[in-house]
Amino acid sequence: MLVHIICMWIDRHSEILVKRMAGQFPAVLVTGARQAGKTSLLRHLYPQASYLSLDLPANAEAAHTAPEKFLDQYPAPVIIDEIQYAPSLLRYLKYRIDKDRSPGQYLLTGSQVFPLMQGVSESLAGRCAVLNLHTLSMTELRDANHPIEESSYIFLGGYPGLHAGAEADLWFPAYVATYLERDVRNILRLVDLQDFSRFIRACALRSSQVLNYSDIARDTGIAPNTARKWLNVLQTSAVVSLIEPYFGNLTKRLIKAPKLVFLDTGLAAFLAGFRSEKDLFASSLAGAFYESYVFGQIIRQAASRGDSAPINYWRTANGPEVDMVIEQAGGKVVAIECKLKENPASGDASGLRSLAEAGKTRIKEKFIVCRTKVTYKLPDGTWVMNLPELLKNLSF
Secondary structure, three states: OOOOOOOOOOOOOOHHHHHHHHOOOOEEEEEOOOOOOHHHHHHHHOOOOEEEEOOOHHHHHHHHHOHHHHHOOOOOOEEEEOHHHOOOHHHHHHHHHHHOOOOOOEEEEEOOHHHHHHHHHHHOOOOEEEEEOOOOOHHHHHHOOOOOOHHHHHHHOOOHHHHOOOOHHHHHHHHHHHHHHHHHHHHHOOOOOHHHHHHHHHHHOOOOEEOOHHHHHHHHOOOHHHHHHHHHHHHHOOOEEEEOEOOOOOOOOEOOOOEEEEOOHHHHHHHOOOOOHHHHHOOOOHHHHHHHHHHHHHHHHHHHHOOOOOEEEEEEOOOOEEEEEEEOHHHEEEEEEEOOOOOOOHHHHHHHHHHHHHOOOEEEEEEEEEOOOOOEEOOOOOEEEEHHHHHHHOOO
16 A cells, blocks of 8 residues: 655664765765655754755855855855755855865755766865755654555655655656756757657656667657767766676676666656556566666665675576675675565576586675565575565674
């Protein structure tokens, strides 16, 4: 049963990390997708802080033309929302921080991650901590005593607005329109957004699949180089992630292209044309969406703890594959296979065994994450468990 949350704050697992960062750094930057809850998080944690929104054109212009005078109007601590609309302000924040290194003075948010990060690295290196905030996780919803069925979460996704009573069939079209008009048009300077709209929908149909720029370009009617450029925009705005292939010390011929994964399965489901949970799970894409969901929940947990170990995938040219490979300290590897079933058997661990046998990789643990209600172990040592149990056992 799907439960909506009306006018209630859902504790974010990142809250502890944000406070730790603000206790040590003069500035904290919270990045992430539009409507992931960045501003709400900071205003909840720091209700007495001054608030400045650069989403308003007049404020962005004032920050650009008279930054010192403008900043004087907002005593620290101050939340500066959508800092990417006035990137030149970062230089003046650096100047002020260098005069006063007190922690927690400037609490920043930004949606366009890559250009924003470039400005931060150039202006606020060593002065600013960075947190990437994702949409709500299943664990956050359950910890807030607002459970949602796994299949319902995969279809709906984790955008906070959808768990505050918004109707998905109205919310998603408005969100996509705003995203296209604000972020995409701002980055690409496109006049006609129809081709990009087709492109993002084609990408949604390929979530958790190996990326082939030529195929996406052909289906969208654009050039492969344009597809590369536009995919960078999806990464920039924290809509998708690319999972790079894992090589380690393996010698077999491996697939070298990255996997494309949507970070919020609800947005992907909407863009792929699914209008009901039933239709999604009756489709041939159900397994890929489940894999995207597992990846997204692992990424959310890691980000909320400040962990940064990369997640890779492994696939040979002649078949064997493992959905996720996490290399830990000392070169040890945790390997994870995703299966949309309740009772995986030994045959479902064949990719994990191939990885263990392929080279000198030291496998610490092998997991099949699935919809089982009971954790058990296969004869080859592979653990079979559901996602909540996997998250409890997973460390980076």
